[in-house]
Amino acid sequence: MQQLNGIRLLIVEDEILLAGDLADYFEQKGAVILGPASTIEAAQGHVSSANAAILDVNINGKMVFPIADRLLALGIPFVFFSSYDEDIIPTHLKHVDNVRKSGSRRALLETLFATRRWAQDDIKGIVGDPTYDVAGFLPELRLRARQYLHGRAAADRLVEQTLLAAIDLADRKPGDQDTLPWLCEIMDQAFKAIGHHLLD
Numbered sequence: 001m002q003q004l005n006g007i008r009l010l011i012v013e014d015e016i017l018l019a020g021d022l023a024d025y026f027e028q029k030g031a032v033i034l035g036p037a038s039t040i041e042a043a044q045g046h047v048s049s050a051n052a053a054i055l056d057v058n059i060n061g062k063m064v065f066p067i068a069d070r071l072l073a074l075g076i077p078f079v080f081f082s083s084y085d086e087d088i089i090p091t092h093l094k095h096v097d098n099v100r101k102s103g104s105r106r107a108l109l110e111t112l113f114a115t116r117r118w119a120q121d122d123i124k125g126i127v128g129d130p131t132y133d134v135a136g137f138l139p140e141l142r143l144r145a146r147q148y149l150h151g152r153a154a155a156d157r158l159v160e161q162t163l164l165a166a167i168d169l170a171d172r173k174p175g176d177q178d179t180l181p182w183l184c185e186i187m188d189q190a191f192k193a194i195g196h197h198l199l200d
Helices: 016-028 040-044 065-074 105-114 134-148 152-172 179-197
Strands: 008-012 032-037 052-055 078-082 098-100
Touching: 008 016, 008 040, 016 032, 016 105, 032 040, 040 065, 052 065, 052 105, 065 078, 078 105, 098 105, 134 152, 134 179, 152 179
Parallel strands: 008 032, 008 052, 052 078, 078 098
Antiparallel strands: none
């Protein structure tokens, strides 16, 4: 498990002790904690500064989905952390992982961060070496694909087509362009070309 040095993690949680516990845990991993925010209004002020987020579903009687929608629109990875069944999650957010509060902090860490590799230009202001392991980009590509195609299988087919196209275009990749933005551009083009064929 890589350290999360410099990653700005937004925690939206209204249970004070749990919020403090999460903040302590992720600070020990090197993250910079935004919040914890115990209201939707407080969370709104941190969204644009976050690199990743953990969202309780119900914050003092208000659903957290407006925050989730903003994170999704900005391409910021996040997970739900709740005691609710997935039935309460809106259809357009069903693809987002929902970690049960009964689970371990490590499960939360691994769900949000373990398979992700943070490219230097992909996250604003993070100090660290960029990693160009394509497998490490898969969670981000899947998240992007599910913004286009809500079905999991269809989104995964878009990721597959993106990677196949990337193999064909590898010798034409601009030398000064990072891998993840390049893959995202290929995905955008693939969706425009064949997206309707990938639907479930």
